[in-house]
Amino acid sequence: MPRVTAATVEHVARLARLSLTEEERETFARQLEEILAWAESLQALDVSDVPPMSHPRDGGALRDDEPREGLLRERVLEQAPEAANGLFRVPRVIGG
Amino acid sequence: MSGLVGLDASEIRRLVAAREASCEEVARAHLDRIAAVEPAVDAFLVVSPERALDRARRLDAALAAGAAAPPLAGVPVAVKDILHVGGLPTTCGSRILEGYRPPFAATAVERLEAAGAIVVGKTNMDEFAMGSSTEASAWKPTRNPWDRGRVPGGSSGGSAAAVAARMVPLALGSDTGGSIRQPAALCGVAGLKPTWGRVSRYGLVAYASSLDQAGPFARTVGDLALAAGALFGHDPLDSTSATEPVPDLARALEGSAKGLRVGVPWAFLLQGVEDETMARFRESLAALESAGASVSEVSLPHLPHAIAAYYLVATAEASSNLARYDGVRYGRRAPAARELRRLYGDSRDAGLGAEVKRRIILGTFALSSGYYDAYYLRAQKVRTLIRRDFERAFAACDVVATPTTPTPAFRLGEKTGDPLQMYLADIFTVPANLAGLPGLSLPCGLVRGLPVGLQLLARSFDEETLLRAGAAFQKATRHHELAPPV
Numbered sequence: 199m200p201r202v203t204a205a206t207v208e209h210v211a212r213l214a215r216l217s218l219t220e221e222e223r224e225t226f227a228r229q230l231e232e233i234l235a236w237a238e239s240l241q242a243l244d245v246s247d248v249p250p251m252s253h254p255r256d257g258g259a260l261r262d263d264e265p266r267e268g269l270l271r272e273r274v275l276e277q278a279p280e281a282a283n284g285l286f287r288v289p290r291v292i293g294g
Numbered sequence: 295m296s297g298l299v300g301l302d303a304s305e306i307r308r309l310v311a312a313r314e315a316s317c318e319e320v321a322r323a324h325l326d327r328i329a330a331v332e333p334a335v336d337a338f339l340v341v342s343p344e345r346a347l348d349r350a351r352r353l354d355a356a357l358a359a360g361a362a363a364p365p366l367a368g369v370p371v372a373v374k375d376i377l378h379v380g381g382l383p384t385t386c387g388s389r390i391l392e393g394y395r396p397p398f399a400a401t402a403v404e405r406l407e408a409a410g411a412i413v414v415g416k417t418n419m420d421e422f423a424m425g426s427s428t429e430a431s432a433w434k435p436t437r438n439p440w441d442r443g444r445v446p447g448g449s450s451g452g453s454a455a456a457v458a459a460r461m462v463p464l465a466l467g468s469d470t471g472g473s474i475r476q477p478a479a480l481c482g483v484a485g486l487k488p489t490w491g492r493v494s495r496y497g498l499v500a501y502a503s504s505l506d507q508a509g510p511f512a513r514t515v516g517d518l519a520l521a522a523g524a525l526f527g528h529d530p531l532d533s534t535s536a537t538e539p540v541p542d543l544a545r546a547l548e549g550s551a552k553g554l555r556v557g558v559p560w561a562f563l564l565q566g567v568e569d570e571t572m573a574r575f576r577e578s579l580a581a582l583e584s585a586g587a588s589v590s591e592v593s594l595p596h597l598p599h600a601i602a603a604y605y606l607v608a609t610a611e612a613s614s615n616l617a618r619y620d621g622v623r624y625g626r627r628a629p630a631a632r633e634l635r636r637l638y639g640d641s642r643d644a645g646l647g648a649e650v651k652r653r654i655i656l657g658t659f660a661l662s663s664g665y666y667d668a669y670y671l672r673a674q675k676v677r678t679l680i681r682r683d684f685e686r687a688f689a690a691c692d693v694v695a696t697p698t699t700p701t702p703a704f705r706l707g708e709k710t711g712d713p714l715q716m717y718l719a720d721i722f723t724v725p726a727n728l729a730g731l732p733g734l735s736l737p738c739g740l741v742r743g744l745p746v747g748l749q750l751l752a753r754s755f756d757e758e759t760l761l762r763a764g765a766a767f768q769k770a771t772r773h774h775e776l777a778p779p780v
Contacts, residue, residue, distance in 0.1 A: 200665065207655060214613060214658040215620065216651055217639040226655050229713055233656060236714055237602035240672050243679070250674035251681060253504035254490040254730025254754070259533040273397040279627035286622050291634050 199238055202231040295330075295460070296323035300777075303369040303463040303517040307410075310368035313357070317350035317368035321412050324370040328414065328461045331780050336436045337446075337456040339375050341415035342382055346370070350412050364410035366524060371406055372456045372465040375416040376423055377508060378497040379403050382413075386499050387421040387431040387449075390645025391625045400497025401529045402466060402508045409524035414462060417452030421647045422616065423473055423501045425449050426719045429710055430649040437706075438481060439778035440744050444703040447477030450511070454481040457511045459780045464521055465511040470501050471604055472698075472723025474509050475735035479698035479747025482737045482776060484764070485511045486518045489754045490730035491536035494529030502611035503534075505604075505727040513774050515736070515764035519543040522757060538755045546758045551585035551766035554759075557592030557691030565598075566721070568701040571746050574739040575697045578748040578767070582695075585770040587763070592687040592694060596679040597725055603680065604724040605717055606673035609657030616654055619645065652713060681729040688753050693763050696722045698735040698747030722749055732757045734764050737773040745776070 200206075204223040207230065211218045218226070271284060280287040298306070298320050309315040325343050332338055350368065357363060373379050376386050378396035380403075385391045407413065420430035428436045428451025436451045438444040439459040446455040450467030454477035457465050467474040469487035478485025486509045493508045500506060510521035526540040556579065567575070579589050621627035621641025628640030646654075660669035687694055700721060709716040726733040731751050738748035748767065752760040768774055 202659075206659070210655050210658045210662060213662060214654050215617070215635070215638040215642055216646075216654065217643045218651070222648070222651065226652055229652060230656060230659065232714055233605065233717070234669075237606060237669070240599055240602050240606075240676055241668070243596075243599065243672075243676060245672060245675035245679070248675040248678050250671055251677040251728075252674060253534070254681075255534060261530075261533050269397050274623075277394060277397065277624040279621060279625070288622055289632055289634050289637055 199234060202227050202234065295327060298323040299327045300460045301463060302514050303366060303512060303520055306369050306463060307363065307365065307367050310357070311363035317353045317412060318347060320368045321346045321350040321370060321414065324414060324462060331459050331461060334437065334442060334780055335439055335455050335459050336434050337417055337452040337459065337461060338372070338415045339385065339418050339433060339452070340382055342413065345381060346412050346414045353410060364408070365520060366406060367410035369411045369464055370414045370462045371411040372415055372417045372453055372462045373403055373413055374419050374450050374453050374467045376419060376468050376499045377403050377466055379413055379416065382416055384499065387419045387433065388645065388647065388650070389432045389626060390619045390641070393626070394624050396497070398497060401494035401531060402498065402525055405524050406466070406521065411464065417450070417456055417465065419452055420449035421650050422499070423449040423468055423470055424612070424649050424653050426472070426476060426716050427709065428452060429706065430647060432647055435706055438703045439780045440482065441703065444705055444744070445480070447480035447703065449473040451477045453511050454478050454483055454485065457481070457483045457513060458778055460777065463512060464517060466508060467511055468498055468506060468508045469727065470505045471608060471727050472720045474511065475698050475723050475733055475747065475749060476720065478511055478735040480703040480745065482745030482778065483511055483513055484515060484518055484737065484774065485509065485735045486522060487726060487733045488522065488526065488757060489536070489732045491534055492732070492755070492757070493525045494532040494535045496529055496531040500615040502608040503615065504611060505608055515761055515768050516547055519547055519761050536755070541758045543758060543761055546761040547765040549762040549766070551582055551587040551763060554582070554587040554693065554763055554766070555691040556582055556587050556589045557687050557694045558589060559594040559597060559694065559696065560591050562594060562597045563696060566700055567697050570741040571697050571699070571701055574741060574746050575748065578738040579695065581770045582767060585766045590691065592691055594683040594687055596676065596683050599676050600680055600725045600728060601717060601721055603673040603676040604720070604728055605656070606660045606669050607677060607728070609653040610660045610670045611657070613654045613657030613661065616650065649713070677728045680725055684729045684731060692752065692759050694751045696749045698722060698749040702741045702744035702746050726751050730754055732760050734760050736764055736767055737776065738771070739773050740776070
């Protein structure tokens with residue numbers, strides 16, 4: 199079983215766009231290790247010929263690709279923390 | 295308490311259809327009841343009297359003009375705050391969605407409203423449906439109407455408590471790993487988790503998409519069938535919603551348990567059901583037998599792995615689904631972040647609670663490079679093994695029965711410090727979500743004054759058998775008539 203340290207949690211938190219406090223990192227590392235130790239029972243099962251199940255449907259769920267009305271832009275933008283000129287506003291990402 | 299409060303949905307509909315009560319009178323009576331007991335229970339995040347009374351009056355006007363009464367005419371309903379209701383906020387129990395007003399409504403809610411139901415408010419829940427006690431709500435804990443020092447279960451604890459406390463006869467919840475059945479059991483009401491795909495997920499905020507399913511709470515199986523009749527069926531707005539035909543569920547209620555084959559996975563149950571809870575379960579099996587069912591043992595050898603598989607699959611999906619809460623398009627944004635990455639991180643850090651962060655971390659870990667095969671992929675394969683277990687079991691029985699939970703409701707604060715213990719509370723409910731099966735929890739008696747539940751599971755899309763078995767059980771017992779002391 200992999201050892202879960204505060205550094206592991208820090209790495210995963212970065213992937214998940216979470217910052218976390220030092221205290222959170224340590225608590226989560228301890229709890230994660232406990233949960234993974236419990237989940238270790240899965241490693242003993244022989245699943246070599248077993249297909250993975252991603253969802254309960256037997257077939258796909260494709261539909262025809264036909265254009266239809268979506269949500270009204272103004273109504274959607276009303277919910278944005280910041281919007282301008284019909285767009286979501288975020289801090290500058292290109293240039294200085 | 296008004297004479298209109300405490301009635302079943304079907305009785306309310308009958309009174310409204312016969313013009314013996316108006317929808318407005320029914321709505322007012324339930325709003326008064328909510329005002330009286332809500333301070334003791336804290337089931338609601340929002341109560342919406344104006345909206346409810348307006349809708350009730352409009353339905354009254356239509357009925358007065360000669361319109362036929364729809365199947366849920368005038369029935370007050372509470373909606374878990376994970377489903378969008380037109381004109382009302384959705385927070386999902388999270389600070390990150392504080393102030394959010396969805397620009398669209400959930401199909402499940404619209405169908406209930408089209409059938410005449412009157413939404414009276416939105417109910418409390420564990421943040422983003424992640425929890426088994428409703429203590430992980432960012433706003434407040436909900437109290438169990440049977441004992442205010444105990445949890446109502448979760449994550450749909452507000453909806454279960456509202457039905458138990460006679461604030462509404464009907465409520466909507468969602469069930470990803472037991473979040474309808476477990477609180478139904480702990481609050482002493484009936485809860486139905488339909489087959490995955492039966493009810494549209496459009497407007498149901500996603501936690502783990504391959505497991506999430508909305509469904510009703512009520513006190514009787516008849517009311518669950520009434521709600522299911524409105525809720526079930528394909529929705530073009532959710533391409534994963536099922537196109538399977540919806541049977542006449544009212545007919546299921548007239549059937550008996552005669553010839554019903556009940557399978558019990560004894561080997562799995564004997565390791566960890568509290569004694570009194572087990573006694574109520576055995577009595578329930580005896581009641582089903584006396585109603586004409588036969589009970590035999592079935593083998594579900596992979597169930598001991600269900601919790602581990604569930605928490606890996608569910609958190610992996612959650613880590614992906616919750617990536618959308620980034621402070622850009624809706625919800626709360628951390629103020630004064632001058633750089634985009636900081637804006638994401640600060641908004642998420644401030645807006646999400648500890649349990650949600652824990653699950654995002656676990657799920658991201660299970661999906662991350664080097665661990666994907668050992669955790670996420672392996673859990674998906676174990677999911678196949680669990681589904682196969684059920685397929686084999688259902689060759690020999692029509693429903694599988696277990697206690698819904700291993701114990702009655704635990705105390706507030708008892709498990710909040712130990713996430714693994716909290717996860718283990720879901721041991722009997724998660725298998726149905728992994729396999730996609732429909733499940734029902736029914737009140738089956740009290741343990742030291744607290745309700746516990748009988749869980750029945752059936753084949754995919756066979757809610758008819760499930761409801762028939764449930765109706766037969768309620769004909770043979772009176773547990774569902776017990777009311778909490780609030």
